[in-house]
Amino acid sequence: xxxxxxxxxxxxxxEGRISILNCxxxxxxxxxxxxxxxxxxxxxxxxxSISSIKDKNEDxxxxxxxxxxxxxxxxxxxxxxxxDSAVYFCVSRNSGGSNYKLTFGKxxxxxxxx
Amino acid sequence: NAGVMQNPRxxxxxxxxxxxxxxxxxxxxxxxxxxxQLPEEGLKFMVYLQKENIIDESGMPKERFSAEFPKEGPSIxxxxxxVRGDSAAYFCASSSGTNTDTQYFGPGxxxxxx
Numbered sequence: 001x002x003x004x005x006x007x008x009x010x011x012x013x014x015e016g017r018i019s020i021l022n023c024x025x026x027x028x029x030x031x032x033x034x035x036x037x038x039x040x041x042x043x044x045x046x047x048x049s050i051s052s053i054k055d056k057n058e059d060x061x062x063x064x065x066x067x068x069x070x071x072x073x074x075x076x077x078x079x080x081x082x083x084d085s086a087v088y089f090c091v092s093r094n095s096g097g098s099n100y101k102l103t104f105g106k107x108x109x110x111x112x113x114x
Numbered sequence: 115n116a117g118v119m120q121n122p123r124x125x126x127x128x129x130x131x132x133x134x135x136x137x138x139x140x141x142x143x144x145x146x147x148x149x150x151q152l153p154e155e156g157l158k159f160m161v162y163l164q165k166e167n168i169i170d171e172s173g174m175p176k177e178r179f180s181a182e183f184p185k186e187g188p189s190i191x192x193x194x195x196x197v198r199g200d201s202a203a204y205f206c207a208s209s210s211g212t213n214t215d216t217q218y219f220g221p222g223x224x225x226x227x228x
Contacts, residue, residue, distance in 0.1 A: 004156070036219075043118070043205055043219030044157070089156060098170065099214050100147065104156030 003027045006105035019077040023090030031095035038087045080112045118220035133193040135223045139208030146189045151203040
């Protein structure tokens with residue numbers, strides 16, 4: 001039973017354009033969401049996060065949007081750069097006692113073409 | 115300022131052997147988490163440890179798997195009598211004082227069981 005779903009296994013965009021990565025979740029107990037980026041042969045690296053009390057968080061070229069009623073979030077990267085090519089994981093965290101436990105989606109492989 | 119270290123990076127074992135995976139957290143971090151990534155899947159939580167204590171091992175298989183984080187030295191994930199289904203990438207993460215802090219991941223150990 002997958003609680004965090006990334007329905008697009010891959011996405012390809014041109015350099016300079018916008019990349020939009022989508023994520024849906026099913027567990028209403030999730031109150032904090034993160035995006036991690038992963039290059040081959042490396043561990044995931046934290047990118048950006050958003051609390052459930054917000055609907056948008058921006059950090060440079062990266063913006064995360066949260067639609068709590070739809071249980072949907074998205075990561076926007078603009079402008080996209082070739083160095084952004086990586087696997088992006090949508091990650092959620094429980095509220096309450098086990099809030100250390102991260103739940104990962106399967107990831108979306110982003111390829112940014114020069 | 116070293117990040118999370120894991121060794122070995124690659125480990126090959128025959129069925130029935132033991133696998134020992136090591137993780138040294140970032141300097142100053144006392145919380146360690148182990149995750150497993152099966153092929154084509156996201157990372158899945160296995161166990162959360164603090165120094166000399168297992169806080170949550172709910173994600174770890176009941177048999178053959180054990181973890182420790184001794185007072186001195188790295189955290190160890192031990193898999194006894196490995197089977198082919200144990201082949202996966204095992205990632206360790208660490209965080210500082212509070213368990214809601216950002217988790218920083220190591221590069222992972224890729225275990226292959228022949």
